[in-house]
Each structure stands twice: as C-alpha cells, then as structure tokens.
Amino acid sequence: MQHSNSSPAPLWLPQGRLTPLPDPMTRDWLFDEGSLTRRLTRLSNDGFSVTPLFEGWDRLRADECAALDLPAGSEGWVREVYLRGHGEAWVFARSVASRSALQGDGLxxxxxxxxSLGELLFCDHAFQRRAIEVCHYPADWLPHDCRADALWGRRSRFDRGALSVLVAEIFLPSLWNAARAHPENC
Structure with missing residues (x-):
C-alpha cells in the first residue's frame, strides 16, 4: 500500500540519541522490549484485536531497504494493521520482509x-530483536483515517537466520488516552 512519499524519510534514532526526550510514559511505551501485543491485551482487559488493512507484495520504502540491508527499490511482503483495544485503533503497525528472505523460510x-505478527515473533525464540529506534512518523505515511503530525513511532528488526522482519509501530492518540485512563493496566 504505497502511501504518498512527499514527506522525507524520518530519522530513526536509538534511545541514547533521542533529544529532547518525550515524557516518561511515552518513553516507557516506546522503549519497552516486551511484546506490545501482550501489553495492549493487558491494557484492554483482553479486548485486543488486529484489523488487517493491507497485505501483499510491494516495493519497500528506502528507509526500510536500508534497515534490512537490501538494495533500494527491493520488493517485499508488506503487512499493515491496526492494533485495537475494545475496537478502537490504538496502534498502526507496518511490517515488512524481503521477498528473497521469505521464500522458503517457513514464516x-x-x-x-x-x-498478531508480534506475538508470533515473540513466541519463536529463534528470532533475535535488534535495538528499538524511534521517530516522529510522517503523517502522509499513515492511513487517511488516523493521519496526524508528530505521532511517535518505533521500529525494530527481528532476525532469524537469513530472514529479517522489520516491524514499525505508530502510537495513536487513542492509546495515550487509554493509558492515562487506566495506568494500573499499563
């Protein structure tokens, strides 16, 4: 699902290079190395669901190719979903993997x-997660119904042998509202 590329690619930064730092609650969600699926399930009191928006072969963005050590313009599998709590979109997630690495890998x-792809990645202990990087995600890379400026996003690469899956998660305002309303479930 090619979105407009009028925005330049964001600068993805590791925690140590991020300035200014976001508030403590935002930092906690951005750099939590556990399963986001499990955390959203807990926050929603088991009212968690995944809504696929797009799944298919497509050309990967330049920042995705660079993160996966692929030549620019490579084709890969793209999966875009909403992660929902009680039916409300809390997170937009985009996961990509190269065609060559996926073919014959068994994933x-x-x-x-x-x-949830995230749950699958966390259950397969052969996957190794690389460092989390964060950015303000470009609004025009988001689905039309959740576009907003300066939303925090994070991504990390999961490696298993020759297969690498890049998972980006963009936190929508509705998640922060739910987290503030139910801090005991965070």
Missing amino acids: HMDELGSR
Whole structure:
C-alpha cells in the first residue's frame, strides 16, 4: 500500500540519541522490549484485536531497504494493521520482509489474517530483536483515517537466520488516552 512519499524519510534514532526526550510514559511505551501485543491485551482487559488493512507484495520504502540491508527499490511482503483495544485503533503497525528472505523460510506472513505478527515473533525464540529506534512518523505515511503530525513511532528488526522482519509501530492518540485512563493496566 504505497502511501504518498512527499514527506522525507524520518530519522530513526536509538534511545541514547533521542533529544529532547518525550515524557516518561511515552518513553516507557516506546522503549519497552516486551511484546506490545501482550501489553495492549493487558491494557484492554483482553479486548485486543488486529484489523488487517493491507497485505501483499510491494516495493519497500528506502528507509526500510536500508534497515534490512537490501538494495533500494527491493520488493517485499508488506503487512499493515491496526492494533485495537475494545475496537478502537490504538496502534498502526507496518511490517515488512524481503521477498528473497521469505521464500522458503517457513514464516507465512500471508496467512496471519487477524493474528498478531508480534506475538508470533515473540513466541519463536529463534528470532533475535535488534535495538528499538524511534521517530516522529510522517503523517502522509499513515492511513487517511488516523493521519496526524508528530505521532511517535518505533521500529525494530527481528532476525532469524537469513530472514529479517522489520516491524514499525505508530502510537495513536487513542492509546495515550487509554493509558492515562487506566495506568494500573499499563
């Protein structure tokens, strides 16, 4: 699902290079190395769901190719979903992997449907997670119904042998509202 590329690619930064730092609650969510799916499930009191928006082969963005050590313009599997709490979109997630690495690897991203890719990555202990990077995600890279400026996003690369999956998660204002309303579940 190619979104407008009028915005320049964001500068993805590790925690140590991020200035100014966001507030403590935002930092906690951005740099939490546990499963986001599990955390959203806890926050929603088991009212968590995944809504697929797009799944298919597409050309990867330049920043994604660079993060996956692929030549610019490479094709890969793209999966875009909403992670929801009680039906409300809390997180927009975009996951990508190169065509060459996916073919023959046994990870069937095309068969996930409404299941969480993140949960699959965390359950398969062969995947190694690289450092989390964060940015203000470009508004025109988001689906039309959740576009807003300066939303925090994070991404990390999960490696298993020759397969690398890049997972980006953009935190929507509705998540921060839910987290402030129910801090005991965060």
